[in-house]
Amino acid sequence: MEKQSHRALTMRHVALLMASLLLGSMALAGGKRATAQGPSKQFATAEAMRVIPKGATISDTHCKSIDVGASSRYQCTITYSP
Numbered sequence: 001m002e003k004q005s006h007r008a009l010t011m012r013h014v015a016l017l018m019a020s021l022l023l024g025s026m027a028l029a030g031g032k033r034a035t036a037q038g039p040s041k042q043f044a045t046a047e048a049m050r051v052i053p054k055g056a057t058i059s060d061t062h063c064k065s066i067d068v069g070a071s072s073r074y075q076c077t078i079t080y081s082p
Contacts, residue, residue, distance in 0.1 A: 035077045037066070044076035056080040 036047035041063045052058070063076040 032081060033077055033079050035075065037073050037075045039071075039073060041074045041076060044074040045078065048076050048078045052078060052080050053082060056082055 034048040034051045036044050036050075038044035038047055044063060045061060058078055058080050060079040061076060062079075063074050066073045066075055
């Protein structure tokens, strides 16, 4: 019985983690900004553009390099207006 209780608790943790990741990515897109990370500036910018509403006007794009171990990742933020 204890094994089933542990499994249910683990499944709840996984579900909570997945929900927080989903809501976190939606929050990044709110407020007329979209932010994404990727292995290149082009990839991170493209990922951020995926959540921008159709017809929105991009007013600014800003990317920064993030050092991770021996390599770099990029975080790009796009500011837009509806």
